[in-house]
Amino acid sequence: MQVKKYRARTIKEASAKVKKVLGPDAMILSTQKISKVGENDVFEITALTGAENISDESPNMLGEVKQELMSIKEMLYLLNNSDVFIEKLITYPGVLSLYTKMIKNGVNDRYVRLFFERTGAFNGHPVNDMKSVKDRALKEIRNVIDVKDPFDIKKNNQIIAAFIGTTGVGKTTTIAKLAARLMLEKTKKVGLISLDAYRIGAMEQLKTYANILGVPCFQVFKKKDLLFALRRMEGKDVVLIDTAGQSQYDRSRLDELRRLIPGDLDISTHLLLSIATNESEMNKAADNFRCLKYQSYIFTKRDETQKCGSILNQIMEQSLPVSYITTGQNVPEDIEQAERAKLLKLIVS
Ligand SMILES: Nc1nc2c(ncn2[C@@H]2O[C@H](COP(=O)(O)OP(=O)(O)OP(=O)(O)O)[C@@H](O)[C@H]2O)c(=O)[nH]1
Numbered sequence: 001m002q003v004k005k006y007r008a009r010t011i012k013e014a015s016a017k018v019k020k021v022l023g024p025d026a027m028i029l030s031t032q033k034i035s036k037v038g039e040n041d042v043f044e045i046t047a048l049t050g051a052e053n054i055s056d057e058s059p060n061m062l063g064e065v066k067q068e069l070m071s072i073k074e075m076l077y078l079l080n081n082s083d084v085f086i087e088k089l090i091t092y093p094g095v096l097s098l099y100t101k102m103i104k105n106g107v108n109d110r111y112v113r114l115f116f117e118r119t120g121a122f123n124g125h126p127v128n129d130m131k132s133v134k135d136r137a138l139k140e141i142r143n144v145i146d147v148k149d150p151f152d153i154k155k156n157n158q159i160i161a162a163f164i165g166t167t168g169v170g171k172t173t174t175i176a177k178l179a180a181r182l183m184l185e186k187t188k189k190v191g192l193i194s195l196d197a198y199r200i201g202a203m204e205q206l207k208t209y210a211n212i213l214g215v216p217c218f219q220v221f222k223k224k225d226l227l228f229a230l231r232r233m234e235g236k237d238v239v240l241i242d243t244a245g246q247s248q249y250d251r252s253r254l255d256e257l258r259r260l261i262p263g264d265l266d267i268s269t270h271l272l273l274s275i276a277t278n279e280s281e282m283n284k285a286a287d288n289f290r291c292l293k294y295q296s297y298i299f300t301k302r303d304e305t306q307k308c309g310s311i312l313n314q315i316m317e318q319s320l321p322v323s324y325i326t327t328g329q330n331v332p333e334d335i336e337q338a339e340r341a342k343l344l345k346l347i348v349s
Pocket residue numbers: 165166167168169170171172173174202243244245246300301302303304326327328329334
């Protein structure tokens with residue numbers, strides 16, 4: 001392991017020097033701005049080479065220290081993606097690494113700054129304990145994450161839940177996973193309904209799962225069919241309603257779905273959003289389905305992406321609880337109940 005210092009007129013030039021000499025995996029120990037009267041400011045980076053082995057030398061303590069450090073590769077990434085705010089952050093590698101991770105995870109820069117500003121550490125007062133700033137930022141993020149289990153059945157009321165979302169987002173598969181879980185783990189009596197005014201074939205997939213699980217499954221095209229099906233399933237603890245995939249751009253079909261789900265019945269709706277879609281598509285879907293007054297988010301296809309920052313962006317856009325995360329195509333295994341700590345981890349690591 002070797003410690004070296006590099007100086008340049010800008011932080012970016014100094015970082016580039018470190019990368020050129022020590023390689024992209026060099027870790028930054030400190031970054032300083034050196035100001036001398038009558039001279040231009042100079043930035044100095046103290047970097048460590050050979051740091052990739054430090055966790056082997058002393059797994060616990062040094063491994064932890066390494067986690068707090070940032071690699072020069074990460075710093076260059078950050079410098080290319082941000083601006084003035086970074087100048088305040090740049091001299092605190094521990095906090096900076098959290099910032100970089102969130103940006104890389106796709107959390108909107110605006111929100112990342114907001115959480116750091118909420119810690120109170122960036123309002124001009126010098127801060128000594130950066131670890132506590134990092135912890136405060138994490139706490140602020142944790143505070144906005146809300147989770148809710150729609151099937152947390154306390155009373156003996158029947159729960160009717162409809163699942164909405166764009167075509168192929170995973171509605172039918174998620175319903176099959178939930179139906180199996182509710183039956184096997186919570187010994188609930190489950191019924192399924194397919195609400196689809198357009199595709200005749202759409203019922204088949206749900207029906208196949210219903211047959212495997214041995215639960216009733218009704219196909220519904222009109223509101224009166226839905227009322228009939230619900231009457232037939234009065235004895236069920238939980239009724240799960242699958243809906244036809246809607247293009248979020250097709251207003252008339254969304255309106256039709258809204259008319260099909262009666263507002264006077266106690267039917268909760270849950271919006272599925274794929275974490276693997278791009279941010280603007282996700283926002284558009286969340287906006288356009290809003291007319292269906294969904295009460296929770298289900299984030300799907302977590303296994304298809306490394307970047308889970310869109311979960312936080314969505315929560316910041318519209319503050320609603322997260323109920324489930326789906327993690328693959330296997331029924332019924334690939335679904336997890338949303339938990340704050342797990343969500344936080346997905347967003348910041
Ligand atoms: N990788 C991955 N694939 C998933 C997940 N959930 C569902 N899928 C897959 O996504 C595809 C579409 O799933 P469906 O459940 O049919 O989606 P849908 O929303 O019902 O689709 P429509 O009814 O056509 O709107 C299938 O191939 C599923 O296996 C997930 O969490 N991860």
